[in-house]
Amino acid sequence: MDLNALGACLMTSACVVTQTTSGLIVGMLLFLVAAGLTLIFGVLKIVNFAHGTFYMLGGYVAYSTIGATDSYALAVLSGALAMAVAGVLFERILISRVYGANVLMQLLICYAVVLIFDDLVKIVWGPEFHAMGMPPAFQVPPFIIAGGVVPPFYGVLVGIAALIAVLLSLGLSRTRFGKTVRAAAVNPQMVSALGVNTTVLFAVVFAIGGGLAGLAGALAAPVRSLSPGMGFSILIESFIVTVIGGMGSIAGALVAALMIGMVRGFGTIGFPGFTDGLIYIVMIAVLVLRPQGLFGRRL
Amino acid sequence: MSELITRRTILAGGAAGLLAAPWVARAQATTLRIGMQSILSGPIALLGTSSRNALMMEQDRINAAGGFLGRQIEFVFRDSKGQPQEAARVARELVNSTGCELLVDAEASSASFAVQEVVRDLGVACIHTNSETSSLTADPKIRAPTAFRVARQGVHDAVAGSIYLAEFAKVKKLDKWATCSPDYAYGRDTTAQYLQFFKQFKPDIEVIAEAWPKLGQPDFTEVITKLLQAKPQALFTLLYAGDLSAFVNQGNIYALFSQMTVATPNVDYPVMAAIKNLPAGIQSATRYLETFPDTPANRQWGEAYLKKWNERPTNWSWQNTVAMQFYEKAIKQANSLDGKALAAVLTGMKIDTPFGADGTITMRDDHTTIGYAIGWGQTTPKEPFIVDVKAADWGRIIELETEWKKQHNYI
Numbered sequence: 268m269d270l271n272a273l274g275a276c277l278m279t280s281a282c283v284v285t286q287t288t289s290g291l292i293v294g295m296l297l298f299l300v301a302a303g304l305t306l307i308f309g310v311l312k313i314v315n316f317a318h319g320t321f322y323m324l325g326g327y328v329a330y331s332t333i334g335a336t337d338s339y340a341l342a343v344l345s346g347a348l349a350m351a352v353a354g355v356l357f358e359r360i361l362i363s364r365v366y367g368a369n370v371l372m373q374l375l376i377c378y379a380v381v382l383i384f385d386d387l388v389k390i391v392w393g394p395e396f397h398a399m400g401m402p403p404a405f406q407v408p409p410f411i412i413a414g415g416v417v418p419p420f421y422g423v424l425v426g427i428a429a430l431i432a433v434l435l436s437l438g439l440s441r442t443r444f445g446k447t448v449r450a451a452a453v454n455p456q457m458v459s460a461l462g463v464n465t466t467v468l469f470a471v472v473f474a475i476g477g478g479l480a481g482l483a484g485a486l487a488a489p490v491r492s493l494s495p496g497m498g499f500s501i502l503i504e505s506f507i508v509t510v511i512g513g514m515g516s517i518a519g520a521l522v523a524a525l526m527i528g529m530v531r532g533f534g535t536i537g538f539p540g541f542t543d544g545l546i547y548i549v550m551i552a553v554l555v556l557r558p559q560g561l562f563g564r565r566l
Numbered sequence: 567m568s569e570l571i572t573r574r575t576i577l578a579g580g581a582a583g584l585l586a587a588p589w590v591a592r593a594q595a596t597t598l599r600i601g602m603q604s605i606l607s608g609p610i611a612l613l614g615t616s617s618r619n620a621l622m623m624e625q626d627r628i629n630a631a632g633g634f635l636g637r638q639i640e641f642v643f644r645d646s647k648g649q650p651q652e653a654a655r656v657a658r659e660l661v662n663s664t665g666c667e668l669l670v671d672a673e674a675s676s677a678s679f680a681v682q683e684v685v686r687d688l689g690v691a692c693i694h695t696n697s698e699t700s701s702l703t704a705d706p707k708i709r710a711p712t713a714f715r716v717a718r719q720g721v722h723d724a725v726a727g728s729i730y731l732a733e734f735a736k737v738k739k740l741d742k743w744a745t746c747s748p749d750y751a752y753g754r755d756t757t758a759q760y761l762q763f764f765k766q767f768k769p770d771i772e773v774i775a776e777a778w779p780k781l782g783q784p785d786f787t788e789v790i791t792k793l794l795q796a797k798p799q800a801l802f803t804l805l806y807a808g809d810l811s812a813f814v815n816q817g818n819i820y821a822l823f824s825q826m827t828v829a830t831p832n833v834d835y836p837v838m839a840a841i842k843n844l845p846a847g848i849q850s851a852t853r854y855l856e857t858f859p860d861t862p863a864n865r866q867w868g869e870a871y872l873k874k875w876n877e878r879p880t881n882w883s884w885q886n887t888v889a890m891q892f893y894e895k896a897i898k899q900a901n902s903l904d905g906k907a908l909a910a911v912l913t914g915m916k917i918d919t920p921f922g923a924d925g926t927i928t929m930r931d932d933h934t935t936i937g938y939a940i941g942w943g944q945t946t947p948k949e950p951f952i953v954d955v956k957a958a959d960w961g962r963i964i965e966l967e968t969e970w971k972k973q974h975n976y977i
Binding site (some may be wrong): 270276285289290292335394395397398399401402416421487490497532534535536539540 | 607611612750770776777778782783784785787788789790791794795807809811812815816818819820821836840841842843903924
């Protein structure tokens with residue numbers, strides 16, 4: 268524990284700006300992954316343990332696309348779209364068969380997908396890690412804001428993630444489709460009885476979930492290493508986010524992801540070596556005070 | 567279920583009886599089997615695959631030259647996935663069931679210690695080719711009579727690296743250092759070992775920040791920004807492979823490498839090839855480098871490897887090659903494959919090899935190699951990736967290693 272360092276950091280604008288943006292970037296990328304996870308759970312009550320696989324594959328698809336086209340924009344787009352399609356296939360071929368089944372059965376299917384795709388990635392891209400490298404447009408020196416360091420690339424990532432957060436919440440609250448999704452989350456039988464094609468609805472929800480995870484994987488690919496099994500490390504944190512935010516709540520996911528980002532950003536200065544522990548302590552504190560999570564409905 | 571097993575057993579037995587038995591009998595008369603075990607799958611499969619590649623080249627070379635004692639050699643490769651209990655089982659099976667008469671243990675450290683005990687029990691000759699943990703041979707209680715190590719060693723690297731870095735820090739006036747290493751035994755212990763020697767050579771250095779990211783952590787941003795805040799003049803890191811690559815890529819966008827000098831012993835060819843935009847001027851050890859030692863023999867070997875496998879060799883590749891060179895000379899000299907007979911000639915043996923600092927490597931009487939090429943230089947984004955390489959002084963390495971051994975009551 269190094270509270271002096273934390274105190275000193277909080278007293279200087281340079282440190283506050285740098286660590287806040289660092290927390291922001293960690294949090295926003297986490298939000299993209301967790302948003303899909305929480306959306307799928309909210310509507311379908313499926314705990315998608317294979318969600319990290321979409322994140323991983325999004326990164327790998329982007330890696331191959333940039334190799335073929337040299338365009339980061341295309342790489343990100345292809346990663347997100349490919350995973351949206353994969354989400355639909357995953358839902359139609361596998362998950363649709365276990366709606367309402369024993370949760371262990373759902374878990375087993377998801378876990379099988381994780382293992383199979385980890386191995387497929389090894390066969391297609393090799394067991395070694397890959398690095399995409401920074402697109403030339405972003406190979407520029409960082410901005411200095413109030414003495415703090417802010418890389419332009421991260422500014423763009425945070426912007427995209429914030430845009431997604433706005434679109435997602437507007438889409439869910441204002442559009443007819445969003446209202447149907449929210450209705451289906453509360454009472455799917457009634458929605459179905461009212462003549463809504465829930466088969467399409469559920470597939471679309473998985474497309475959005477998979478697409479968001481793929482987008483996060485593709486966006487982060489220039490700065491994170493791609494390796495088989497990388498989906499797992501992000502999955503655990505995504506689960507913490509959904510639990511803190513309230514299972515099924517997009518707004519909750521955003522707040523919780525940013526909380527974790529900030530705990531990482533400032534925890535590493537005040538509590539080096541205990542940052543991960545700190546995240547769990549935050550989770551415990553939230554769950555003791557609000558067992559349903561920050562924005563969750565009481566079950 | 568029991569019916570199924572019976573049927574399978576009978577089928578397997580029948581197949582073995584019909585096909586395998588005559589072949590085994592014929593093979594045993596001529597072919598000499600050598601067991602090799604390593605990590606051949608998973609995230610650090612490169613350790614095993616680049617070892618296996620080197621051994622297959624040695625197999626071709628040795629067989630073309632007439633084999634060992636007139637018998638053609640054949641490797642039997644096994645994947646232990648690096649798990650100690652599995653490694654011990656595989657080692658035993660290679661000798662007892664598969665009929666291997668020699669062992670090459672290409673495991674990482676944790677599994678090598680398990681193999682060591684099996685070798686002690688069986689009395690077969692074994693060369694550890696990848697374990698860098700010093701105590702495997704330095705500690706007389708752990709050393710086994712017929713087991714040897716042909717690999718670089720943690721304590722040698724720590725001394726060589728610290729001497730180089732202390733000199734570098736003196737010239738560049740770098741007093742304020744930070745460390746950033748993976749948060750598990752290797753990262754913590756080895757960082758401490760480097761710092762101990764480093765402070766011995768340059769007592770006025772000060773470590774002003776430490777960061778301990780988790781192994782395989784996807785995002786190092788908070789670590790990088792913490793290092794930026796601390797404003798050290800130089801950074802020592804033991805991150806490796808994918809973690810090192812992610813750290814470099816994320817550090818680049820914060821312009822980390824323009825604000826502090828970075829030193830690491832862990833830059834290997836595949837890592838350098840995989841990291842796009844490798845910053846110039848990182849102070850780095852040479853694990854394997856085609857241009858160090860800068861001899862035709864070393865370059866030829868590196869090029870032959872690249873041509874055959876379409877990738878560059880690793881540190882592990884040369885170590886396995888040298889192990890076979892030791893076996894070759896020892897078997898010729900002892901005219902035997904017996905563990906004790908080989909141990910007697912291997913102890914103190916010196917061989918000519920492209921990977922020696924002076925063209926030779928010696929197997930010291932404590933069953934570990936000395937005199938292999940260790941150098942430090944600085945990175946450049948293009949081939950040969952590391953330039954201005956300075957060779958380490960083996961006299962000093964051994965002097966300080968002896969001191970270290972005394973501290974630990976090994977001698």
